[in-house]
Amino acid sequence: MPGALAAGHRCEVWIASLTTGARELILTSAVLLEAPNWAADNSALFLNGAGGLWRLDMSSRSLGQVPLTGIPDLNNDHVLAPGCNHIYLSADDGHIYRAAIQGGEAVRVTEHDGSSHFLHGVSPDGRELAYVGVAAGDFAKPGLLITMPAGGGPGTTIDTGPGHCDGPEYAPEGEWIYLNTESFGDWPGHAQIARVRSDGSGLEQLTRSGTADWFPHISPDGLHAAYLRFPAGTVGHPADLPVEVVTVSTADWNTALHTWTLRGGQGTLNVNSWSPDSTRFAYVAYPLG
Template identity: 65%
Template sequence: MRTLLPGQQCQVWIASLTGESTLLFSTDRILLEAPNWSLDGSSLILNGDGKLWSLNVASGGLAEVPLTGIPEINNDHVLAPDGETIFLSANDGHIYRGALNGGAVQRITSDDGSLHFLHGVSPDGKDLAYVGIEAGDFTRPGRLMTMPSAGGAATGVDVGPGHCDGPEYSPDGKWLYFNTESFSTTHGHAQLARIRADGTGFEQLLESRTVDWFPHLSPDGRCATYVRFPGGTEGHPADRPVAVVLVPTDDWTTPLHTWPLSGGQGTLNVNSWSPDSTRFAFVAYPLASPTEADTA
């Protein structure tokens, strides 16, 4: 479980389509990660210290979501379309379902010998998209998998031999967006991609020299965010000079705005768009006192 380094801050930012950014919350006590935006627009849902937290967007107040019956969670958590349920990946390698107001959770993945890292819920709430790590062996590439959200048999989606991560449904449910190393022979060179939910139409969204992770579409489907790592990065490590990138989905090659920061792991692992598609959240981890986020 990650913790802050000496002198390090955890900063939760909210950015807009116009390129503006506002510091909502800053702390040197807990390392928060991976904001989801609640369906009612009132709060961000994050993980930290193995627990789930709710951060009030208006007041900046932080409160634990009192879940029971679940091991320590990681930064792979996604809200269900009903606005009341959350699906979570825990450090035992399983996916759980719980209520946003707390209480007992239910495990929905089976003991199939793999680790399960959740990233997407279909718009109708019936299916999940996750990354499976066979035999818990991280030397093997992650595989794109789908399964019923109520539990049941998983299905693999062929996206080539390279490691993939972050599979997330488009707002219309027709596509899965993710990052993959299948377009390169260079280990670690993740690029953005998508494939139809029926397993056809696999295509690269952006060809770049940087290492690009976690594409997230806005609810209206018009824009997307992702995390850009320097070329040569392997995986999605923490505490690196990265940038959160905002693009229109009809032209992934032309950023609307970028936000350089210190981060990577935890910054934007899951979809953090507001319900009205005008704002999104991300997390930075600077080793200095809080300052206004850089924008370009």
């Protein structure tokens, strides 16, 4: 069932500048909007809300729903394909679908393999998807990093250790997949940012912090990243917490360049939201009042 804003909260869509640290409020909404994607042609942001996909025009700041058919209600995991003509979408039935960006009939690409599939990455050549697989939809079990052909077919599990992983996203050159994982943590919920080669080798821890670090997103030029810090001891990625959106150089993940404090978490930064020129990115906050 689609989520709704908690009582007394509002939804705000923000654009933050990598170079200056300034931010701009571009939309306030009574709809629980989540997980912005930035269109490759710079024209719009795509977000989910009320079970559907929404397009936020960057010129007019107008919000309109993308007409989709043949797909259940959406969750907050969706990624634009290279070229921005299609979008891959995770739905509440645990499957991943593909649809034209302007809307229309959606096509399921995942198999009925007994798992829930949560999309996070599309390879730069558009041929492969990276998702989190949860066996039998049992969230007491750790999520697994799985890759699969973008057109459909069986998945290949990549070993990231015994802990839960989430947010797998391809680097712009395609060699690495970035993710958050609890495999390096010292206590329950202690997620840290890591990366692994797309062939499954070279698992490497990147952040070493006392916070729970989630959803690493690499800028299109590969030089910077944004991610989400939850308070220490946070298990999963719940909503409506005091969190921080952080930017770093991909050469130094443990020195923050800018930090924005807000109320959010779930929905704030689930998917890559960098602008095509790597100078800005979008996020969503859910303040009280």
